[in-house]
Amino acid sequence: MKNIKNKVLTSGFLNIGSLDTYVRVANSFPMLTEKQEKSLLNKLFFRNDIEAVKLLILSHLRFVIYIAKNYSGYGLPKADLIQEGNIGLMKAIRRFNINFNVRLVSFAVHWIKSEIHEYVLRNWRIVKVATTKSQRKLFFNLRKKKRLGWFNTDEINIVATQLGVTQREVQEMESRMSTQDITLDYLPNDVNCDYVSNRNLMPTIYLEDKKSNFALDIEQNNWERHATHKLSDALLILDERSQQIIKRRWLYQDHNKITLQSLARDYGISAERVRQLEKNAMKKLKLAIEA
Template identity: 85%
Template sequence: MKNIKEKMISTNSVNIGSLDAYVRLANSFPMLTEKQEKLLLKKLFFYNDIESVKLLILSHLRFVIYIAKNYSGYGLPKADLIQEGNIGLMKAIRRFNINFKVRLVSFAVHWIKSEIHEYVLRNWRIVKVATTKAQRKLFFNLRKKKKRLGWFNTDEVNIVANQLGVTQREVKEMESRMSAQDITLDCLPNDICSDHLSYRHSSSSVYLEDKKSNFALDIEENNWDIHTNHKLSNALLILDERSQQIIKRRWLYQDRQKMTLQSLARDYGISAERVRQLEKNAMKKLKLAIET
C-alpha cells in the first residue's frame, strides 16, 4: 500500500498526454493484497476516508482497461470506453459492503460493464439499437455469437434464439438493427460517403434544399415581431386599468372570441357607447406611444 501512495504522489504532476501513457501509468500501480483491500474498504465504510477511495481506484484501473479492450470492436474511442468503465468502478466502490464475501474486483465487474454497455448503446448508432433490458441483453450476446459478417441462416437463427431464450423474430430484428448503417446528409455528389456507401445511396443535404425559404427574411420578421410586441406592452402601461382590459379583451386575447361592446358594457356597468369612447381614446394613446 505504501508503494501505491508513493506512486500517487510522484505522478501528481505528470502530464498524461496520450492513451498509451495513461495505460502505462495505470499498470504501474501495484495490485492490493486481500488484507490491504479489506483495510481500505473498512476505512471507507466506517470513516468515509477519501484517501482510501483514491487508493482503491488506482489499484483497479488496470482491470477497467482490460475490460474496456473487449469492446474495441464497436468502433468507439478506447479512451471513452475506459472513462465510462472508471465511472462504473467508482460506483462499485461506493456500493461495496465489507460484509460481502468476494473481492472488490469481482463485485466491480458488473458496474464497469454496465457503464460501458450504456455508453455503447448511446453512441453506437444515431438511432438507438436497443431500448429495453431484454434488447440490451440480446444486442451484446448477439455480437458475441455472430462470428462472420454475413447474415444468419435459418438454422443459425434458431440456434441463437434457443441459446438466448428469445424468439427467432427478435433475433432477426436485432440482427437487422445491428447491420444498419448511419447515412450522412452532407456528402457532395462526387464524394464517397463511407467505405460501403456511395453518394447514390445517400441522402445528401444538397438535395434537401428548400429554395422557398429565406432565413434572413424570417429572422428579420421575427425580430420585428419581438420589437413591436415590446413597444405595445410598454404602451399599454400608460392606460388606466379599465382601458387596458377593454383593449385586451377586444383585440389581444387570441384564445377567445373578440368581445362585443355590449358584453363589455354589461361587465363594467356602463353603456356600449361609453365603452366605444374609451376604446377610441385608448387606441389614440397607443398609436401615439408606439409611433414616438
C-alpha cells in the same frame, strides 16, 4: 500500500497525456492483498476516508483496462471505453458492502461492464441500436456469434432459445447490426480515406421550407412593435378613467375582460355612460395612431 502512495506522488499520474503512458502507469500500481483491501474498505465505510477511495481505485485500474480491451472491436476510442469503465469502478466502490464475502474486483466487474455497455449502445450508431433488455442482450451476444452472412432459420431458433427471446427479435437485431451509418456529405478531394469506396456518399441535401417567409415574418414583427409603441403613446392622451376603461375592456387577457355593467358599478355611473366614454376614447386613439 505505502508503495501505492509513493507511486501517486512520483508518477505524475494526473498529467498523463497519451493512452500508452496511462496504461503503463496504471499497471505499475501493485495489486492489493485481501487484508489491505479490507483495511481500505473499512476506512471508507466507517470513516469516509477519501484517501482510501483513491488507493482502491488506483489498484484496480488494471482490471478496468483489461475489461475495456474486450470491447475494442466496436470501433470506439479505447480511452473512452476505459474512462467509462473507471466510472463503473467508482460506482462499485461506493456500493460495495464490506459484509460481502467476495473480493472487490468480483463485485466491480459487473459495474464496469455495465457502464461500458451503456457507452457502446449510445455511440455504436447514430441512432441507438438497442433500448430494451432483450435487445441489449441480443446486441452483445450476436456480436460474439456473428460471422459473415446471415443466420439461417435453424441458427435463429438456436440463438432465440439460448437467449430466451423471440425469433422475430433475433431477426430484427441482426438486421440493425448489419446496417451502417451513411454520410450525407461529400468528402474533400484531398482527403485520403480508405473506407470511402465502401460507403455510399450522397450530396448535402437542403430541404426547402415553403411555408416560411423570413421577409414577411420580419416585416410583421416590426409592424407589431411599431403598432404597440403607437398605441402606448396614444393612450397617454386619454384621461385616467378612459385609459382604464380601454385597458380593462380590450387590452387585458380575454378571461379578464370586464363588462360594461361591471365598469359602471366600479365608477358609479350607468352602463350607457361607460359605452359613450369607450366610444369617444376609441375615436381619439384612432386619430392619434393614424396621425
